[in-house]
Structures are given as structure tokens and as C-alpha cells.
Amino acid sequence: MCYARVSSSDQKDDLTRQADRLKAFALGMGVEKPEVVTETGSGMNDKRRKLNRLLSDPTVGTLIVEHRDRLARMNMGLVESALKAQGRRIIVVDDTEPDDDLVRDMTEVLTSFCARLYGRRAAKHRAEKALEAMRDERV
Structure with missing residues (x-):
């Protein structure tokens, strides 16, 4: 499962490009029909409906994001640890931070x-x- 996020609705084109890059990355990893979930909202907001749904869904074994901050601005390590404890993982496409x-x-x-x-x-x-x-x- 791929997750793309931008902060505001005026970045709609950026969101589309981000989703396309994630889909291409997943296809390159051998995922047959990658699904991309897109969302608009602050990385500081913990009430992002679509992300919360992905994180609480045990059938989502791997979550692919373009950058760490697309998933969470803070405490990303905690999210990774929680998912790892459930046998799940996060793949960050561009981890240049x-x-x-x-x-x-x-x-x-x-x-x-x-x-x-x-x-x-x-x-x-x-x-x-x-x-x-x-x-x-x-x-």
C-alpha cells in the first residue's frame, strides 16, 4: 500500500506526481497492482482519516511513502516500532534527511x-x- 500526502489543497498537482512516483516504485519492487491512498492535511495532524485507517488495518503489511515526513512530521520512529511489533513495515523511497x-x-x-x-x-x-x-x- 502506498501513502501520499500534501499539506494543502493548492498542492494537488504535487500530490498527483507523488502518487505516480510511489506507484512506479511499487511496480519496480514487483507489486502487481499497487494501491495509492492520497490525503491532504498537515503532517502534524494525528487525525488524518485515511492514514489512521491504513495504520489500523492489519492486512496492510507494507506501507510505502516517498519521504518520512509524508507519514509523520514527528515521532516517525514510534510509528515504525509499533508496526514492526505487528510484523509490518514502512518503506521510505527517498530517505535523504x-x-x-x-x-x-x-x-x-x-x-x-x-x-x-x-x-x-x-x-x-x-x-x-x-x-x-x-x-x-x-x-
Whole structure:
């Protein structure tokens, strides 16, 4: 099973190209009819419906992703360990990431902080709009 993900809907062309590359890779490995699951959503979001379905499906023995961060921005090792304990595995097509653990850890921490910051900003903005709408209705 192949899993392709992009962060936003304006990257639809990237998602198609990613899915095509994964399919070609799987065919090259000898998979007869590779299935590609595509999804749009943040790598920091643990509520990705399609990915959660793949991870919870014991019939999916091998999960192929193009880059580690397409599956998870953080704690990818935990996901790999959990799947390995079930006799399953993840194949990363292009595993070129910083070799330095410290660099990888700092990148993940900064990504997490940015996601939280932007998430809070968006929530604050929505709350301010709701309060403003309530004030307008009173007048």
C-alpha cells in the first residue's frame, strides 16, 4: 500500500506526481497492482482519516511513502516500532534527511512550535470574529 500526502489543497498537482512516483516504485519492487491512498492535511495532524485507517488495518503489511515526513512530521520512529511489533513495515523511497539527530530533533521541535503558534492564532482570530458578530447583533 502506498501513502501520499500534501499539506494543502493548492498542492494537488504535487500530490498527483507523488502518487505516480510511489506507484512506479511499487511496480519496480514487483507489486502487481499497487494501491495509492492520497490525503491532504498537515503532517502534524494525528487525525488524518485515511492514514489512521491504513495504520489500523492489519492486512496492510507494507506501507510505502516517498519521504518520512509524508507519514509523520514527528515521532516517525514510534510509528515504525509499533508496526514492526505487528510484523509490518514502512518503506521510505527517498530517505535523504539530515543525518544529524540534533538537527532533525530541532527541526521537529520548531515545526511543532510553529504549528501550535499558527493554530492558536487562527483560533484566536475565530474567537474574535465570533465576539464581534455577537456585538453586532446586539446593536
